[in-house]
Structure formats: structure tokens, C-alpha cells
Amino acid sequence: MTSATPLHPQTSQMARPTRQDVEDFLIEEAALLDEQEWDRWNDLFTDDGLYWVPATLGQEDPYTHVSIMLEDPLLRKVRIKRFSAPDAYSLQPFPRSVHLISNVRIEDYDEDSGLLKCRAKFIMLEYQRKTQTYGGTVRHDLRWDGDTFKIQQKRVDLINADGVLDCINLYF
Amino acid sequence: MLVTNEQLDGLVRADEVHRSVYVDPAIFDLEMKRIFEGTWIFVGHDSQVAKPGDFITTMIGRQSVIMTRSKGGQVHVLYNRCAHKGAELTSEREGNTKTFRCGYHGWVFGNDGTCMHIPAEPGYDDTGFGPDSCKRNLQSVAKVDIYRGFVFASLSEDVPPLTEWLGGAATSIDNMVDRSPEGELECVKGVLRYRHDSNWKFFVENLNDLLHAVVAHNSSSFTARRVAKQEVGEDVVIPAIEILAPFTSGYSFFDQMGVMTYPNGHSFSGTGKSIHAAYSDIPDYQNAMEAAYGEERTKEIFSTNRHNTVYYPSLTIKGAIQAIRVVRPISVNETVIETYHLRLKGAPEQLLKRTILYSNLINSSAMLVGPDDAEQYRRMQKGLMTQANDWVSMHRYLGREEEDKDGGTQAIGSSDIVFRNQFKEWLRLMTKGSDASLEDAA
Numbered sequence: 345m346t347s348a349t350p351l352h353p354q355t356s357q358m359a360r361p362t363r364q365d366v367e368d369f370l371i372e373e374a375a376l377l378d379e380q381e382w383d384r385w386n387d388l389f390t391d392d393g394l395y396w397v398p399a400t401l402g403q404e405d406p407y408t409h410v411s412i413m414l415e416d417p418l419l420r421k422v423r424i425k426r427f428s429a430p431d432a433y434s435l436q437p438f439p440r441s442v443h444l445i446s447n448v449r450i451e452d453y454d455e456d457s458g459l460l461k462c463r464a465k466f467i468m469l470e471y472q473r474k475t476q477t478y479g480g481t482v483r484h485d486l487r488w489d490g491d492t493f494k495i496q497q498k499r500v501d502l503i504n505a506d507g508v509l510d511c512i513n514l515y516f
Numbered sequence: 517m518l519v520t521n522e523q524l525d526g527l528v529r530a531d532e533v534h535r536s537v538y539v540d541p542a543i544f545d546l547e548m549k550r551i552f553e554g555t556w557i558f559v560g561h562d563s564q565v566a567k568p569g570d571f572i573t574t575m576i577g578r579q580s581v582i583m584t585r586s587k588g589g590q591v592h593v594l595y596n597r598c599a600h601k602g603a604e605l606t607s608e609r610e611g612n613t614k615t616f617r618c619g620y621h622g623w624v625f626g627n628d629g630t631c632m633h634i635p636a637e638p639g640y641d642d643t644g645f646g647p648d649s650c651k652r653n654l655q656s657v658a659k660v661d662i663y664r665g666f667v668f669a670s671l672s673e674d675v676p677p678l679t680e681w682l683g684g685a686a687t688s689i690d691n692m693v694d695r696s697p698e699g700e701l702e703c704v705k706g707v708l709r710y711r712h713d714s715n716w717k718f719f720v721e722n723l724n725d726l727l728h729a730v731v732a733h734n735s736s737s738f739t740a741r742r743v744a745k746q747e748v749g750e751d752v753v754i755p756a757i758e759i760l761a762p763f764t765s766g767y768s769f770f771d772q773m774g775v776m777t778y779p780n781g782h783s784f785s786g787t788g789k790s791i792h793a794a795y796s797d798i799p800d801y802q803n804a805m806e807a808a809y810g811e812e813r814t815k816e817i818f819s820t821n822r823h824n825t826v827y828y829p830s831l832t833i834k835g836a837i838q839a840i841r842v843v844r845p846i847s848v849n850e851t852v853i854e855t856y857h858l859r860l861k862g863a864p865e866q867l868l869k870r871t872i873l874y875s876n877l878i879n880s881s882a883m884l885v886g887p888d889d890a891e892q893y894r895r896m897q898k899g900l901m902t903q904a905n906d907w908v909s910m911h912r913y914l915g916r917e918e919e920d921k922d923g924g925t926q927a928i929g930s931s932d933i934v935f936r937n938q939f940k941e942w943l944r945l946m947t948k949g950s951d952a953s954l955e956d957a958a
């Protein structure tokens with residue numbers, strides 16, 4: 345980038361986000377999770393942003409059908425607070441994760457609202473006493489403000505959502 | 517190797533149990549044979565096979581079974597084993613079909629188990645496996661019975677009638693069903709399947725272990741209280757916090773909850789106080805209930821707020837929450853817990869939403885309360901591998917129980933009576949037959 349032109353000029357029409365923008369954001373998000381920067385990760389969400397891991401593939405509703413994880417901002421704060429609770433025995437030793445994110449596709453972008461829907465594939469390894477492997481499709485509903493994104497909803501469809509699951513400690 | 521009844525007898529004392537019941541694979545094998553394949557086991561809810569042709573597959577102990585509903589509306593529990601050479605007939609979890617076709621040599625069976633077609637059939641003429649042989653049909657399990665929608669089966673003929681076996685503990689199922697204005701439950705889609713690295717008995721013991729919550733769930737429950745107070749203040753009712761907060765209610769609260777035990781190993785907690793009693797009202801629901809049952813009876817139904825009821829060894833229910841958890845032992849140190857959710861027919865959708873919210877928070881392998889428990893079962897599994905003390909305590913409030921009128925025995929909430937009662941049934945079932953060789957168990 346050689347010119348002094350801002351990357352995303354704030355005109356009445358916001359610059360359309362590119363796949364590169366989306367991918368960069370998802371990579372940053374994954375990095376915050378792996379680096380255990382939970383508060384900074386949670387700040388990526390909108391004030392009512394939802395984190396959702398359905399228990400059935402194609403699950404339509406998070407409220408009348410059970411989920412593996414369903415967290416609004418308050419419940420995320422509870423989980424994040426619990427990460428540092430000295431008596432959270434199931435987190436001893438504290439688990440680690442590595443996220444790989446790929447195959448990013450923008451599915452829809454609404455210029456007026458700045459709402460962007462994208463889909464990516466992910467693999468996450470979580471290690472505590474043994475290494476667990478998780479993979480699937482992650483769908484983000486992102487709010488674009490011309491410069492950056494906020495997460496309105498993050499939906500994680502594990503390929504084995506309806507299978508037998510071990511304890512999952514960290515965020516996908 | 518022979519496991520004699522005398523040896524088994526020696527594993528259970530009035531106040532202690534030998535650690536091998538949790539860690540010895542030979543004991544586990546015998547438990548599968550004599551407990552899970554020897555008593556009433558919950559198979560499913562009849563709404564899971566609502567229409568003729570519907571089926572689900574599940575396990576009774578180590579044995580694969582199919583629950584079907586046939587044309588006439590009857591519920592069958594059949595071994596999932598082809599009558600020909602034994603292949604598992606279906607690997608689907610659920611479906612709807614008139615017939616099952618074996619994928620190996622093509623034998624076809626009706627959903628009531630009747631053999632309907634055998635390719636190249638004349639080859640069996642005059643062999644004893646011809647049209648007259650009942651061995652050509654799928655085999656039904658020894659006993660099937662349904663109590664208010666809950667389908668139980670036994671692989672053994674030698675069991676009391678289901679209602680007699682349930683005894684006074686049946687009132688917990690009654691209370692769950694009565695909470696529907698139409699007196700009926702419907703199992704909804706969506707099941708949690710949670711693997712525990714521990715023996716199945718830790719789970720069924722823990723459900724009415726009222727001594728653990730204050731410590732084991734502090735990191736979840738107390739953190740939830742603290743964060744909610746900080747973020748939204750104490751006066752705002754947040755449904756998730758309403759569910760999480762009572763887990764750290766203090767020892768005297770849990771003692772006042774009380775426990776009740778019944779013959780055959782059953783028990784429930786919540787004779788007095790309940791962690792489910794203080795939830796916010798849902799006015800439309802109250803109205804629907806009063807319209808159906810009248811004011812007096814509705815009050816009576818809502819005054820029962822039991823915590824967990826355990827139908828030993830495999831079914832555990834939460835009447836006030838309409839969720840059930842089913843125990844599937846895999847090996848001596850591996851157990852899968854399945855959570856199913858029931859809709860109260862005729863009740864507002866908000867009730868189902870509460871059931872789901874509760875289960876998300878408590879029963880999921882990825883949320884808060886479930887992993888608190890699972891971690892302690894794992895630690896017991898590991899701790900009891902040590903030879904520090906061969907005996908595991910069940911002393912608490914020994915001899916301090918009180919007789920109750922409904923054929924049950926009541927005690928203070930944190931009493932170990934629940935475990936003493938479960939091991940009484942464990943020993944009864946384990947020593948029912950003659951001495952067992954290990955070949956017998958396998």
C-alpha cells in the first residue's frame with residue numbers, strides 16, 4: 345500500500361468488505377482464542393452477540409432444541425471468569441487449543457445494514473490430558489462498519505454434533 | 517476364574533463398599549450380565565415411536581435392540597440381530613419403516629419381528645429352519661412394559677411387574693406427566709451424548725449426592741452469581757442465573773432438600789426444599805393447568821418439586837425440568853450419559869424453553885455444571901486405583917433415617933442412605949443366580 349488513501353474511506357457508501365478482510369478477521373479471532381485472550385475475544389462480539397454450537401446438524405432453533413453451547417454475552421463472561429477460578433477443577437491442568445480456519449466464503453452482504461454472512465471450515469485441537477480433534481463449519485454473521493467487523497452470531501456446526509462428545513472446555 | 521456370591525457379598529458392607537466395584541473389569545462384566553441384562557431397563561419414551569413404522573435403536577447393557585411401533589400401534593422391543601446369521605439389522609438411530617432388510621443375505625422382517633421373506637428359500641426345506649421355525653423371526657426381549665409413556669424392557673423373565681418394581685418412586689414419573697395440562701409428554705428432537713471417563717455408578721450415585729454441589733459447582737454457580745451481580749445487578753431476573761445460582765445454596769439448604777429411598781435401588785432428592793422451586797412463574801401455564809385440573813390439584817402438582825429421581829440402574833429423571841438422563845455403561849471406566857427432553861403437551865412453549873435452557877447449562881459436555889461433576893467422577897476413578905484404602909465410605913448419617921408412609925425411607929439431604937440403598941440392590945441383583953464363572957459374564 346503506497347498511497348495515503350485510507351484503506352476503507354468513510355463515504356456514504358461503505359467500502360464493500362473483501363474475502364481477504366473476512367479471512368484476516370477470522371484469523372485474528374482464532375489467534376485471540378489460541379492465545380487465551382478471552383476478554384479481547386469477547387469484545388469482538390456485538391452487545392447482544394451470540395455464540396452457538398448446535399447439537400444437531402441443520403438445527404433451526406437455539407431455544408426449543410438443546411445445544412452443545414449457547415452463550416450470550418453474560419454467559420460468556422461467566423465462562424471466561426470461571427477460566428481463572430481456582431476451584432474450576434475440570435480446568436486443571438488448563439487446556440490449550442489450536443485453531444485452523446480455511447475455505448472462507450462470503451455468502452451474503454447487505455450494503456445498507458453492513459451485515460455480512462460468511463462460512464468457513466475449521467479444525468480445532470484441544471489438549472488437556474489427551475488431544476481432542478474437532479472440525480466442522482463455522483458461520484459468522486458479521487457487522488461491518490467500513491473498517492472492522494463485530495460478531496453478531498457465531499455458529500459452529502461440528503460434524504459430530506449428534507455424536508458422543510467428551511468434555512469440551514474451550515471455544516471453537 | 518470364578519466370582520462366587522460369597523465373594524460378591526464381601527464387597528458390600530453396611531457402611532462401606534469395596535473399591536473393586538468401581539475399578540475391576542471382571543465386576544463390570546458381571547454387572548452387565550446380572551444388572552443391566554437382569555432387571556428393568558428404560559428403553560425410550562413411547563413418543564419416540566409415535567407413528568406405526570417408527571423405530572429407534574438403543575442398547576440394553578451390551579445388547580443392541582430396536583424399539584418399534586407396528587401397524588396395530590403396539591410397541592415392540594426386538595434384538596437388533598438378524599435371525600439368519602446374526603448381522604445387526606439396522607445401524608440407524610431412528611427411522612420409519614414397515615420392514616427391515618438384512619444387508620447380508622437379504623432376509624426381510626416386519627417391524628413386529630415376523631420373518632417375511634427369505635431369498636432362495638427352498639434351500640431351507642426339511643432343515644428345521646423352514647417356514648414353521650420360529651427361529652426365523654426376530655427375537656423379542658423377555659419383557660416389555662410401559663408406564664405413562666416410559667418404555668422399559670427386561671432381558672430376564674425373572675423380574676417383578678413393572679409397577680411393582682417402580683413402587684413409590686413411580687410418583688416422580690407421575691409428577692412429570694401431571695405437569696402437562698393434557699397429561700402427556702412428547703420427547704423432542706435433540707439429544708446430548710456425553711462421554712464420562714468413569715464407572716457408571718458414580719453418575720447414578722451423584723444425582724442424589726447433595727453433599728457435593730456446594731464445593732464441586734462453586735466455580736460455575738458462584739461465578740455466575742458474581743458476574744450477574746456485577747453486570748446486571750441483583751434485582752434483575754436472568755433465567756440462566758436463576759438456574760445456576762441454587763447449586764451453591766449452602767449445606768443447610770441441601771440438607772433440608774431431603775432424600776427418599778425405595779426398594780429396588782430407587783431414590784429421589786427433594787422431599788422438602790428444591791433447587792427448582794424458586795423459578796419465576798409462567799402465568800399462561802398456571803391458567804392452562806388450572807383449567808385442566810382445577811386450582812386445588814394444580815397446587816398439589818406444583819408442590820412436588822423433586823430434584824433427581826433415579827430408577828436404578830439406568831434411568832434418571834428431573835420431573836420439574838422435564839429432562840431425563842440415561843446411563844449407558846461402555847466399560848469399567850467409560851460411561852455415556854444421554855439427555856432427552858420432554859415437552860409438556862398443552863403447556864406454553866416457554867416451558868420447553870426452560871427445559872432446554874436448563875439442559876444447555878447443566879447437561880452439556882461443553883457447559884458449566886456437567887463438567888464439574890464429570891471431573892470428580894474421573895478423579896474418583898483414578899483415586900480408587902490406589903491401594904490406600906480398599907473401602908469407600910458410605911457412613912454419613914448411618915442409622916439416622918426415618919420410615920415414611922409411602923413404602924420409602926426418608927433421610928436428611930446429605931445422608932449416604934441413597935448409596936447404601938443402591939448397593940443393597942446391586943448386591944441383590946449380582947448374587948441372584950448361582951456362582952458365576954467369568955465365561956458366564958462374557
Ligand code: FES
Nearest residue numbers: 598600601618621
Ligand atoms: S445374516 Fe442376515 S440375511 Fe444372512
Ligand SMILES: [Fe+2]
Nearest residue numbers: 728729732889
Ligand atoms: Fe453435580
